[in-house]
Amino acid sequence: MPEFKALLEGYRRFRTGAYQEQRRRYDALADKGQAPGVLVISCSDSRVDPTRIFDTEPGQMFVVRNVANLVPHFDPDPTHGQHSTSAAIEYAVTQLKVHHILVLGHARCGGIKASLEGTFDNAQPGEGGFINRWMSQIAPARDTIRAAAQLSPDIDACSALELASIRLSIDNLRSFPFIAAAEARGELHLQGALFDIAEGVLRVLNHDTGKFEALSVDWESEPVQVPGQLKAV
Ligand SMILES: [Zn+2]
Structure with missing residues (x-):
């Protein structure tokens, strides 16, 4: 071994x-x-390690990793299975009181690709059925992008769904009452970003423009700004 x-x-x-x-x-x-200020929700993909990408020290980030960095919609019904991601989010927000939640997507995501191609459609548990059920959370966005790609084959459907799923996860975060309340009080900020494995580029969601914008790595000419916020960090 x-x-x-x-x-x-x-x-x-x-x-x-x-x-x-x-x-x-x-x-x-x-x-x-621990008193981390940030919760990061990222993919389980072995190529996307948030502690490496953000060069953090132990204790800085609380991290949840799952297939395709998805946040489920708020569902208080305990009979609907185990809520692993929701439990981690609840702990980070209500107990650790993090100030930021970052949904970190990535390019070439296997979960997104499987959803788009219907790889595990109708599969049984153990044969892709769990993946299929998990990824069904983004089925409406997937169907929209599939339809668009049929009309315009030049659309990069995988990239489009990777970005759409980050937006959807941010929307789903707001369906948790304690998150919506903390955000309304100005104590919590929701962020989105996509890491491109091949290019090493981080694209950060600008809340003002609604677009994912590549972050410059030039310290000299461009101080780091948190998109959609006034203060530099
Ligand atoms: Zn992935």
Whole structure:
């Protein structure tokens, strides 16, 4: 099992390297608990690790990862299955009191592609049925984009659905009463972004224009601005 061996070797490097360098930080986090300011909802895809993309330290980000970085619509009925993502969102917002929720999508998402191509349509659990049921959350957007792509074959349907699903997840976040209330009080801000694996480009949703805009990496000429907000960070 060379893959698992590589993990254990990585742990040794971590313990003798980064862990030693950040020992004080880890000790403080163990004593005082975590107080991350940001909840990130990202895909389980092994190529999209938010702690790497945003170069964060331990304790900075609370992360939920699932297939295609989806947020389900608020559903208080406990008989509708286990609400894993909703539980993590509830904890981050009501207990940790994060100030931002970022839905981080990515290019070339397998879940989005499967939805678009109907790979697991009518599949049984164990054969793609769970994926199909999970991805059915974006079925209306998928159907709209499929129809548009039939009329205009030059449309990049996968990219369009990747962006649409981020917008939909942000809309679904607002269906949680405690999120809508925190946002109305100005204590919580909802953000969207898409990471392009091949280009390394991060496109951030500008709430003013409604568009995803590539973030410049030039520190000298362009200070980082939070799109749709006045204050620089
Ligand atoms: Zn993905």
